[in-house]
Structures are given as structure tokens and as C-alpha cells.
Amino acid sequence: MRLEDHPHKRFNPLTREWVLVSPHRTKRPWRGQVEELPPDKLPEYDPACYLCPGNERVRGARNPGYESTYVFENDFAALLAQTPPEEHKEGNLLVARGEPGVCRVVCFSPRHDLTLAGMRVEDIRRVVDVWAEQYVELGALPFIECVQIFENRGEMMGCSNPHPHCQIWANATLTNEMAKEGAAQSDYRAARNACLLCDYARTERERGERVVEENEHFLVVVPFWAVWPFEALLASKRHVTGLDELQPEERGGLAEILKRLAARYDRLFEVSFPYSMGFHQRPTDGEAHQEWHLHAHYYPPLLRSATVRKFLVGYEMLGTPQRDITPEEAAARLRRLDLRPRRPLE
Ligand code: H2U
Ligand code: ZN
Numbered sequence: 001m002r003l004e005d006h007p008h009k010r011f012n013p014l015t016r017e018w019v020l021v022s023p024h025r026t027k028r029p030w031r032g033q034v035e036e037l038p039p040d041k042l043p044e045y046d047p048a049c050y051l052c053p054g055n056e057r058v059r060g061a062r063n064p065g066y067e068s069t070y071v072f073e074n075d076f077a078a079l080l081a082q083t084p085p086e087e088h089k090e091g092n093l094l095v096a097r098g099e100p101g102v103c104r105v106v107c108f109s110p111r112h113d114l115t116l117a118g119m120r121v122e123d124i125r126r127v128v129d130v131w132a133e134q135y136v137e138l139g140a141l142p143f144i145e146c147v148q149i150f151e152n153r154g155e156m157m158g159c160s161n162p163h164p165h166c167q168i169w170a171n172a173t174l175t176n177e178m179a180k181e182g183a184a185q186s187d188y189r190a191a192r193n194a195c196l197l198c199d200y201a202r203t204e205r206e207r208g209e210r211v212v213e214e215n216e217h218f219l220v221v222v223p224f225w226a227v228w229p230f231e232a233l234l235a236s237k238r239h240v241t242g243l244d245e246l247q248p249e250e251r252g253g254l255a256e257i258l259k260r261l262a263a264r265y266d267r268l269f270e271v272s273f274p275y276s277m278g279f280h281q282r283p284t285d286g287e288a289h290q291e292w293h294l295h296a297h298y299y300p301p302l303l304r305s306a307t308v309r310k311f312l313v314g315y316e317m318l319g320t321p322q323r324d325i326t327p328e329e330a331a332a333r334l335r336r337l338d339l340r341p342r343r344p345l346e
Contacts, residue, residue, distance in 0.1 A: 004326055012225035013188070013196060015180045019227050020322040023329075042113035042162055051163035053110045066110055068123065069130045074103035079171050085143070100143050101171030106130055108164035115153070115164055115272065117262035124255035131279070132243040132251070138170040139284025146174050146283055154274025156301055156309060162272075174283060181280060185291040197293035201235050210331040213260050217253030220261050222331040227321040229310055230268065230330050232261060232298040241292040242281035260339070265300065267337045275300035 001008070009018045050057045053065045059075040079101025088096040108127045109119055116124060131149050138147045151166035152159040174182065188196040204210055204221045212232060213220040223233040234257065240246060246254065265273035277298040282289035301309040303325075316322055 004328070009320070010225045012223075013200070014184050014225075015177070016184050017180075018320055019225050020320050021326060022322060022324050023326050025324040044111050044113050046112045046163070049112055049161060049163050051105075051107050051161055051165055052112050063107075066107065068109070068126050070107040070110075071130060071134065072105055074105050074167065077101075077103035079103055079169060081141075081143070085172055097173070099171055099173065101169060102138055102141070102144065103170075104134065104138075104168045106134065106149075106166050106168065108166070112163045115162075115262060115266070116258050117266050119164070119259065121252070121255050121259055124259055125252055128243070128246075128251045128254050128258075132246065134168055135242060135281065135284075136244050138168065141170070143172050144170045145285045146171050146178055147281070148175060148178075148278060150276060150278030152276050154272065156274040157276050159274075178280065178283065182283065182289075182292065185293065189291040195239050195291070195293050197235050197295055198239050201237060209328050212264065212331050212334045213257050215253050215257050217250040218257040220257060222327040222334065224327055226327045226330065227312075227323060228299045228301065229303045229323065229325055230265070230298075230300050230334060231327075232334075233295060234258075234261065234298070235293060235295040240294045241289055242294055243279065245294070261298070263339050264334050264337050265298075267339060268334065269302060269306045271302075271306035273300060274302065 003021070004023050007020065007022045007024070009020055011018055045052055047055065049055060051063065053063055053067075053070070056062050057072075057075055061072070061075065063070060063072070079099060081100055081102055083100040084098045085100055086098045088098070106127070108114070108116070109123060116127075119127075135147050135149065138144050147168065147170045149166060149168050185196050188194070188199075192199075201219050204224075205214070205219065210221045210224060211219065212222060217237055218234060219237060220232050220234045222231060226233075236246070236250065236254075238250065240250075262273075265275065275298050277296055279294070279296045280292075281294050282292035301311075303310045310323075312321055
């Protein structure tokens, strides 16, 4: 069967869930809401920004005059370190659990107007080092098992501020996604004595059709099982379980590929491209977790222009996520973009 000719389901081996692909539907007319995107031109320093150097934050703390990266405890943390990790049960069906944790915010740059696409590779490299440091520091806390580093970009994704930043939520137990992916990677390793994502990266490099970016140390593909139109999966080429295991040249490779992917995304619809992205790495419960392979997911909502986005509604909420444009088409479009004229990559 030629997949591009027929509706079909694709299997996500990381979550063990399916996605419905309907390639014949891409020409259906679209009538619906048009979203306004914020203008792209921003000042280098915004006196009203709670992340800019020297400014006051909402609850009164003041940022230092930082010159590269800056990490602080989230003033409105969703998780608190002192929470008792107590089980709570009412009958068989009402089950809850106290969840201790820590939430931090990481500013990538003192410059309000930059994004990863516009930052210098050596400055992104510092961000990579901060992520690795934070992963180790938070993971070493005895009550932390799961460290989720993630970036929300764009108002469409609920990002509160264009100043380049990400968040870290670290908590006592595995998130839903980490639990699904951990179990799948663990079972794969037990059954085949191999790593799921090492095998997947090799398969995609051989085929090439879903590859978007590649350098010596990292690979970016639109995964075979992508749900979001221009979803991407970034994986290290060497088997490493976390950011802390990356060698210096691999950290440089990561910084470079983060910039290139961000530049591609911004070029796609000529707009500061919204997405949620985040790293998945081994749980920090002290075990080796050799089944885990460091990777990042990018989930961007835009579908066919700066204003037309995908929603997961209807059949997708009640049944299975669905896509029209195939991952192969999406990868080809991202690959074809010419990155040179507007955003030089130094
Ligand atoms: P997002 O833009 O991804 O929402 O991240 C911003 C975070 O910054 C958000 O979690 C925190 C919010 O709680 N924040 C502070 O910690 N201090 C502030 O003064 C404002 C926002
Ligand atoms: Zn700012």
C-alpha cells in the first residue's frame, strides 16, 4: 500500500498510541477563525518586561543585571518543595497524591528581542550548559525523579512573554509522557537488546525522507507518527540518557541544530513560529536508565499559514489524533526552505 494514497493509522512506538493520517484531505477548503499574531519587531530592552535585566518581577523580586543566562525560582510555582507526598484515597476511584516539586524559569539572553533563531551559536551553547546543570542540580534533590525542561513560544501556546526563556518543572513522580515513553523504551530494550531511538534514528537516516536537519551529533526528523503538522523530534546520534552526558562538542552540535531548526520554523510562514518544545531524558531516581535516549519534541500548532492553526478537537479528543498533511510532505517543506537571505546562520 502506498501510504500517501490511503487513509491509514501510524503507530508511535514511544507512546504506543496511534495517529490517523488522511493524506487525501489536504485540499479541503478551510473557513474559520483567523488568529492575530504579535508583531515581530521588539525592543532590545523592555522596561515593562519581568524577564529583562534589572527589572522588577510581578511579586517584587528584582532581576540582576545579568549578561548571558539567568535562572530563578518561578514566583508562581505550580509545584512546591515542601508538599507532603501523601497518598489520598476515597474508595476505589478517588485517588490522589501530594506532589512535591520545584519550578524555575531560565532566561536565555538579556536581549528582549532575540529568539533561539537569532542568538549566536556560542550563546545558545551557554543555554545548553545551563539546562545540563539544572538537570543535574534538580535531579540530585532526593525528592525529584523527573526534570522537565520546556519552552513555550508565542501567545498561541500560552507563552506570557516574548523575552527568550524556558521553564523547568521538576517533580517527585514521572509525568504521563515520561511514564509512557519510559515503559516503551524499557520494553524495547528488554525485547531486542537495543535502544528504540538509536534504531529509529538509523532508520530515518537511511530513508532520508523525513529528515529536516542533521549535523555530526544530532538529527531532526518529522517523526513518522507526528500528530502536529510540523512536529519535530530531535535526537542525539550517540546513545546518551541525558543532557549531562553530552561531551563539549556535542553540546556545540546541539546549540547549532537548535538554532537551525528555529530558523527553519520562523522561515516557514515568515512569522515568529509558535511551539511547545521540551527535552525528555532519564528519570533522576538514581538508576542508570540505559533504556532512555535523550531527545526533544517540538509541537507547533500552525498548519498552513501564520494564522491557521490545528486544534485537537472532536474525533481527536474523543478518539484518536488525526492529520491531513503527511509527515513526509511536512519534512520536505521544512527541508526546502532557504535559510540564507533573511537569517544568516553564523
Ligand atoms: P511562560 O511564558 O512559558 O508562561 O513562562 C513564564 C513563567 O514565568 C510563568 O510560569 C513565571 C510564570 O509563573 N513568572 C514569574 O516567575 N515571575 C514573574 O514576575 C512573572 C511570571
Ligand atoms: Zn525582556
